[in-house]
Amino acid sequence: MIQIFITGGTFDKEYNYITGQLFFRDTHVPSMLERGRCSLDYDVKTLMMTDSLEMTEADRQIIAHNCLRCPYNHILITHGTDTMVKTAEYLAHANLLDKTIVLTGAMVPYAFGTSSDGFFNLGSALAFLQTLPPGVYVVMNGRYFNWNHVRKNRKTGHFEEIHN
Amino acid sequence: MIQIFITGGTFDKEYNYITGQLFFRDTHVPSMLERGRCSLDYDVKTLMMTDSLEMTEADRQIIAHNCLRCPYNHILITHGTDTMVKTAEYLAHANLLDKTIVLTGAMVPYAFGTSSDGFFNLGSALAFLQTLPPGVYVVMNGRYFNWNHVRKNRKTGHFEEIHN
Amino acid sequence: MIQIFITGGTFDKEYNYITGQLFFRDTHVPSMLERGRCSLDYDVKTLMMTDSLEMTEADRQIIAHNCLRCPYNHILITHGTDTMVKTAEYLAHANLLDKTIVLTGAMVPYAFGTSSDGFFNLGSALAFLQTLPPGVYVVMNGRYFNWNHVRKNRKTGHFEEIHN
Amino acid sequence: MIQIFITGGTFDKEYNYITGQLFFRDTHVPSMLERGRCSLDYDVKTLMMTDSLEMTEADRQIIAHNCLRCPYNHILITHGTDTMVKTAEYLAHANLLDKTIVLTGAMVPYAFGTSSDGFFNLGSALAFLQTLPPGVYVVMNGRYFNWNHVRKNRKTGHFEEIHN
Numbered sequence: 268m269i270q271i272f273i274t275g276g277t278f279d280k281e282y283n284y285i286t287g288q289l290f291f292r293d294t295h296v297p298s299m300l301e302r303g304r305c306s307l308d309y310d311v312k313t314l315m316m317t318d319s320l321e322m323t324e325a326d327r328q329i330i331a332h333n334c335l336r337c338p339y340n341h342i343l344i345t346h347g348t349d350t351m352v353k354t355a356e357y358l359a360h361a362n363l364l365d366k367t368i369v370l371t372g373a374m375v376p377y378a379f380g381t382s383s384d385g386f387f388n389l390g391s392a393l394a395f396l397q398t399l400p401p402g403v404y405v406v407m408n409g410r411y412f413n414w415n416h417v418r419k420n421r422k423t424g425h426f427e428e429i430h431n
Numbered sequence: 432m433i434q435i436f437i438t439g440g441t442f443d444k445e446y447n448y449i450t451g452q453l454f455f456r457d458t459h460v461p462s463m464l465e466r467g468r469c470s471l472d473y474d475v476k477t478l479m480m481t482d483s484l485e486m487t488e489a490d491r492q493i494i495a496h497n498c499l500r501c502p503y504n505h506i507l508i509t510h511g512t513d514t515m516v517k518t519a520e521y522l523a524h525a526n527l528l529d530k531t532i533v534l535t536g537a538m539v540p541y542a543f544g545t546s547s548d549g550f551f552n553l554g555s556a557l558a559f560l561q562t563l564p565p566g567v568y569v570v571m572n573g574r575y576f577n578w579n580h581v582r583k584n585r586k587t588g589h590f591e592e593i594h595n
Numbered sequence: 596m597i598q599i600f601i602t603g604g605t606f607d608k609e610y611n612y613i614t615g616q617l618f619f620r621d622t623h624v625p626s627m628l629e630r631g632r633c634s635l636d637y638d639v640k641t642l643m644m645t646d647s648l649e650m651t652e653a654d655r656q657i658i659a660h661n662c663l664r665c666p667y668n669h670i671l672i673t674h675g676t677d678t679m680v681k682t683a684e685y686l687a688h689a690n691l692l693d694k695t696i697v698l699t700g701a702m703v704p705y706a707f708g709t710s711s712d713g714f715f716n717l718g719s720a721l722a723f724l725q726t727l728p729p730g731v732y733v734v735m736n737g738r739y740f741n742w743n744h745v746r747k748n749r750k751t752g753h754f755e756e757i758h759n
Numbered sequence: 760m761i762q763i764f765i766t767g768g769t770f771d772k773e774y775n776y777i778t779g780q781l782f783f784r785d786t787h788v789p790s791m792l793e794r795g796r797c798s799l800d801y802d803v804k805t806l807m808m809t810d811s812l813e814m815t816e817a818d819r820q821i822i823a824h825n826c827l828r829c830p831y832n833h834i835l836i837t838h839g840t841d842t843m844v845k846t847a848e849y850l851a852h853a854n855l856l857d858k859t860i861v862l863t864g865a866m867v868p869y870a871f872g873t874s875s876d877g878f879f880n881l882g883s884a885l886a887f888l889q890t891l892p893p894g895v896y897v898v899m900n901g902r903y904f905n906w907n908h909v910r911k912n913r914k915t916g917h918f919e920e921i922h923n
Contacts, residue, residue, distance in 0.1 A: 277779065282874070284866040285916050287769065289779070303551035304538060305573035306589050374468060374776040380872015381544075381709055382774070387467035390554030393573050398562035409469035409557050424777050425470050441615065446710070448702040449752050451605065451617070538612040544708020545873055546610070588613050631879035632866060633901035634917050702796060708873075715795035718882030721901050726890035737797035737885050753798050 268339045269309040269396065271296060274330060274354075275316040276347030278373040278385050291316035295377045296345060299389055307393065310339075319347020319354075319372075327354055331361040340366050341396050345389075348372045348419055348426075351405055355414035359403040369396045371406045374424050432503045433560060435460060437477040438486070438494060438518075440511030442537040442549050455480035459541045460509060463553055471557065474503075483511020483518075483536075491518055495525040504530050505560050509553075512536045512583055512590075515569055519578035523567040533560045535570045538588050597724060598667045599624060601641040602650070602658060602682075604675030606701040606713050619644035623705045624673060627717055635721065638667075647675020647682075647700075655682055659689040668694050669724050673717075676700045676747055676754075679733055683742035687731040697724045699734045702752050760831045761801040761888065763788060766822060766846075767808040768839030770865040770877050783808035787869045788837060791881055799885065802831075811839020811846075811864075819846055823853040832858050833888050837881075840864045840911055840918075843897055847906035851895040861888045863898045866916050 273279065273294040280289040297311050314333055315326055334342055346354055351370050358368055371392035373385035392406040403414040407426040418429050437443065437458040444453040460475050478493055498506055510518055515534050522532055535556035537549035556570040567578040571590040582593050601607065601622040608617040625639050642661055643654055662670055674682055679698050686696055699720035701713035720734040731742040735754040746757050765771065765786040772781040789803050806821055826834055838846055843862050850860055863884035865877035884898040895906040899918040910921050 277776075282867055282871055284769075285913070287781070299551070300573070302546065303548050303573055304571075304589060305551075307573050375774055378871070378874065379774055380870070382466065382776075382870065384467050386550045387463070387469075387554035390551035390556075390573065391558035392554075394555035394558030394570070394575070395562065397574075398559065406558070407468075409464070409467055409471050409554065410561070411558070421777070425468060441612075446703055446707055448605075448710075449749070453615070539610055542708070542710065543610055543706070546612075546706065585613070627879070628901070630874065631876050631901055632899075632917060633879075635901050710794065712795050714878045715791070715797075715882035718879035718884075718901065719886035720882075722883035722886030722898070722903070723890065725902070726887065734886070735796075737792070737795055737799050737882065738889070739886070753796060 269307055269341045269343060269393070270337045270339045271309055271311045271343045271345070272330065272333060273311065273313040273316070274319075274322070274326070274344060274346050276319050276345060276372045277376055278345050278347075279316065280376040281378050289376070294345070296389070299377065299386055303386070303390060305393070317347070319350040322347070322350055322354065327357045330354060331358055331363075334358060334363050334366065334368060335361065340401070342366055342368045343392055343396050344368065344370045346370045346372050348374065348407065352414070352417055352419060355403050355405050359414045363403070365401055367396055367399050367401050368403045369399070369406050369411070370404070433471055433473040433505045433507060433557070434501045434503045435473055435475045435507045435509070436494065436497060437475065437480070438483075438490070438508060438510050439480040440483050440509060440536045441540055442509050442511075443480065444540040445542050453540070458509070460553070463541065463550055467550070467554060469557070481511070483514040486511070486514055486518065491521045494518060495522055498522060498527050498530065498532060499525065504565070506530055506532045507556055507560050508532065508534045510534045510536050512538065512571065516578070516581055516583060519567050519569050523578045527567070529565055531560055531563050531565050532567045533563070533570050533575070534568070596667045597635055597637040597669045597671060597721070598665045599637055599639045599671045599673070600658065600661060601639065601644070602647075602654070602672060602674050603644040604647050604673060604700045605704055606673050606675075607644065608704040609706050617704070622673070624717070627705065627714055631714070631718060633721070645675070647678040650675070650678055650682065655685045658682060659686055659691075662686060662691050662694065662696060663689065665694075668729070670694055670696045671720055671724050672696065672698045674698045674700050676702065676735065680742070680745055680747060683731050683733050687742045691731070693729055695724055695727050695729050696731045697727070697734050697739070698732070761799055761833045761835060761885070762829045762831045763801055763803045763835045763837070764822065764825060765803065765805040765808070766811075766814070766818070766836060766838050768811050768837060768864045769868055770837050770839075771808065772868040773870045781868070786837070788881070791869065791878055795878070795882060797885070809839070811842040814839070814842055814846070819849045822846060823850055826850060826855050826858065826860060827853065829858075832893070834858055834860045835884055835888050836860065836862045838862045838864050840866065840899065844906070844909055844911060847895050847897050847909075851906045855895070857893055859888055859891050859893050860895045861891070861898050861903070862896070
């Protein structure tokens with residue numbers, strides 16, 4: 268059984284045609300999993316719908332709390348890319364020992380059609396989730412990164428491996 | 432380094448608006464990887480463009496031969512779903528000991544827009560390829576299957592685990 | 596008030612991922628009009644869902660009959676392109692004197708995403724319907740054609756003006 | 760011969776995945792006309808790429824000037840919806856007596872996939888352009904409006920007929 272937590276981010280943003288602004292409505296993840304003909308057992312729960320630049324310490328507590336009380340050992344979290352690494356670090360210190368936790372997101376909203384990477388990222392995140400040992404990971408660009416060896420390059424939009 | 436071999440299948444089919452038939456032109460995989468902002472090192476080579484129902488023993492020899500002479504240990508093969516398991520079995524007997532080989536495909540052509548599973552499957556296939564031990568696998572429906580424990584259910588279109 | 600009659604054709608075809616064949620389910624026209632934020636008064640009625648190559652004399656009688664008994668003077672008919680001109684000719688002889696009747700279709704199914712011309716054709720057909728004098732017209736390729744001065748070029752897929 | 764002038768607006772906006780802002784690159788109109796298999800003779804020229812809220816008197820002078828010196832009598836202008844009516848009024852006073860001028864736009868960028876009305880609007884704008892008498896018109900929501908009898912309802916996003 269796979270637990271999927273939705274937290275918002277570009278992944279689930281939509282275009283408001285009245286204001287011309289991006290906003291959140293419902294998550295697209297359930298319809299994406301159906302489109303992907305995914306036959307895994309999964310449960311999707313929306314924890315929040317927030318731009319990750321506006322994510323607070325309290326938001327991260329809620330995410331960690333839900334991971335802790337989740338009865339399953341495989342957790343996928345959709346998240347804005349800007350502070351994805353920060354939340355991954357937060358979760359790595361939350362004593363989630365037996366769990367494999369994967370954070371993923373998108374550079375272009377899924378609702379924006381043929382330029383979005385979201386559907387690809389969802390597929391790779393689910394696959395890494397099933398095969399990686401317990402730990403906290405970021406999955407973007409077709410790759411996985413350990414929470415403490417990754418950063419987002421804000422110029423290219425790509426995630427990169429770093430070694431401290 | 433990841434080797435990607437294209438063999439055709441629904442994944443890469445297009446609609447011919449003159450005849451109303453499906454046909455093959457070039458593979459979409461390179462543009463899909465770009466859209467997925469994939470930062471892995473990969474090489475894409477088209478071995479054939481064939482409907483898997485029309486795939487012959489000679490075609491499978493070509494696939495196996497290219498896997499054998501491939502200098503890399505991670506090989507992704509796009510393939511029609513109808514005989515994907517048969518080709519997986521063929522490769523399992525081809526003495527490819529050190530290699531992880533993943534076959535994937537699509538139930539709806541990538542070119543057919545918002546109903547295609549292809550982009551999701553490509554993401555999950557690449558992820559499984561990086562994490563599974565040497566062997567031959569089928570990746571569909573967000574899951575991986577060992578070559579000898581899988582069949583396509585032709586009524587539902589889903590791949591299922593079987594135990595002989 | 597605009598009457599829209601659905602008769603099938605490539606316009607409304609879908610891909611059956613089990614059989615790999617094209618088939619009909621429900622028409623996409625109502626959701627297309629919503630997407631186009633169309634604020635006209637219209638009524639959509641499905642008369643049949645048929646490939647126009649398989650359209651019979653009886654089918655054309657049904658279309659003509661429904662045009663005759665329609666209380667509105669502006670009628671849009673979605674139709675397969677292969678025999679669209681034939682149905683236009685049939686309607687031109689059906690004594691529909693006060694009515695403007697526009698037939699349109701698509702070369703690529705609307706459901707096939709970013710290569711379909713259907714949404715563009717629907718927009719132009721509705722516009723011509725509001726401005727052309729009574730008569731029977733074919734609307735394709737951004738243009739309108741009088742029913743008796745048009746043929747489909749089966750090599751290019753374009754409709755052409757002819758003069759007898 | 761149809762002259763198409765591009766001025767920007769939501770129609771042609773794109774999503775910048777680094778900044779999360781909307782921006783302009785090249786116009787999509789030529790590829791849209793190709794997708795619509797449009798067989799009209801047309802010429803596409805980009806006059807500017809601007810958000811219509813930022814359009815100045817100088818911008819409108821450029822548009823009017825280009826309409827005046829255009830040798831063709833049918834001119835389509837893509838334009839942001841927020842000040843489309845204002846530009847229409849400006850052109851109505853620019854002494855373009857023999858010309859039919861249609862302004863159209865989109866509520867959702869064409870690049871944002873299956874929710875955009877742009878392709879539908881382009882089809883209907885081209886059709887109205889071919890059939891309406893000389894004058895300046897706004898085409899949105901499947902309808903045409905005389906320049907002096909239309910306003911954009913900013914709450915619904917729809918254009919409405921008004922009578923002064």
